[in-house]
Amino acid sequence: MQRVAIVDHGLCNVDSMWRAVEECGAKGDVTEDPRDLAHADKIILPGVGAFPDAMQILHDLGMADALREQVLGEGIPLLGVCLGMQLLAQSSEEVRPTEGLGLIDARVVRLVSRHCDERIPHVGWNEVWAAREHPLNAGLPAGVDCYFVHSFHMQCVDDADVLATTPYCGGFTSMVARDNVFGAQFHPEKSQVHGLRILRNFVEL
């Protein structure tokens, strides 16, 4: 059975992620101890909240270095979800300019509404269009609806890292994939059967 470490930085709903991981047939291990990452086959970095606070907590826990070591050194697959995806970037402008984990060459910027019906935060079910085929989104319908709740989004420097986009505020990157580093701006654990499929795909990578 695959062991999936779920990083707990105290700012989010880790219980839902744990339930979803178990539903996918893996063993979920919610942890704030960086040493636990060494025993994991996969790592999930969930997250809601503000970018600077989350980075600060990851640094304080020793998680930031441990994540980089496991992902870059050991090749362990990492999936960042929502704020967790944004934390993979080089930097974010949320609240104040802050450095991220630097695992994806990207920066995180605010969504800009183009008209009054594009309310922000972007809350609800919206389409996820795959930019290319990848094991992570295998078996999903084209333009599958997933659940989003966010005000910032990731802008990749290298288009090759973009795995999916979503049509809101002119279109933004909703999934990324670079080597063993993955991200989903939506919440797969809250996106019903299709979200669980993505998590199962990740577990089975």
Added chain:
Amino acid sequence: MLKTRVIPTLLYRDFTLVKGVRFDSRRVVGSPVQAVQVYNLRNVDELVFLDVTATTDERRPDFTLIDEIADHCFMPLCVGGGVRDIEDIRSLLAVGADKVALNTVAVEDPGVVRAGSDRFGAQCIVVAIDTKVDAHGDVTVWTASGSHDTGLDPIVWAKEVEALGAGEILLQSIDHDGVMAGYDLDTIALVSEAVSIPVIASGGAGTFDHLHAAITTGRATAVAAASMFHFTEQTPMEAKQYLAAQGIPTRC
């Protein structure tokens, strides 16, 4: 395209689900865990779960129950009722809530909205605004399960909670609640116009046309309903199919 959400609301009191009329004469409608399991199987867009007497009974949220229902919820879950401080918000998120609805506490201590938004992100801070026509014929904001008139203008209050960092507004009409004769479209339209965060319309839906009116006339971002789904044969999926046939994007 962003889909318009249709959100069943579950009201909880003393270990059972209830539904009343104008926040009163609430009837037992079943067990919360069972209801959540059914809605999960029915693939609904989101659930709102409100402990309707926690504040007036001076109780904290029932964290054990929320933990249990969240385990059956592979869709977003918004939880409200009895939240008094930032620690309650943290605890609800920890047991599986995705969003926390603040009502009475937001009026009494607006700093909790700000602190919750700064710490956990705007996306999980929903401010529930209950409105009712007061003795002078004005629509005002009421707290403590509809028992206290704050005298606040809902439009002014909506703008204020947006400025405080709320990520969404759950706008409920007490006068229209449970009557199933349609939403308070005037207030929904005024509040939707006044803010740029999403507004969920609640209170009064009895037919699919009522949902349609809240979205088109009221410009609500999402529509919530309780009695319609508890006491009639109409389901959220049928509602979304109806709306889709009228040209409103839904997930169905």
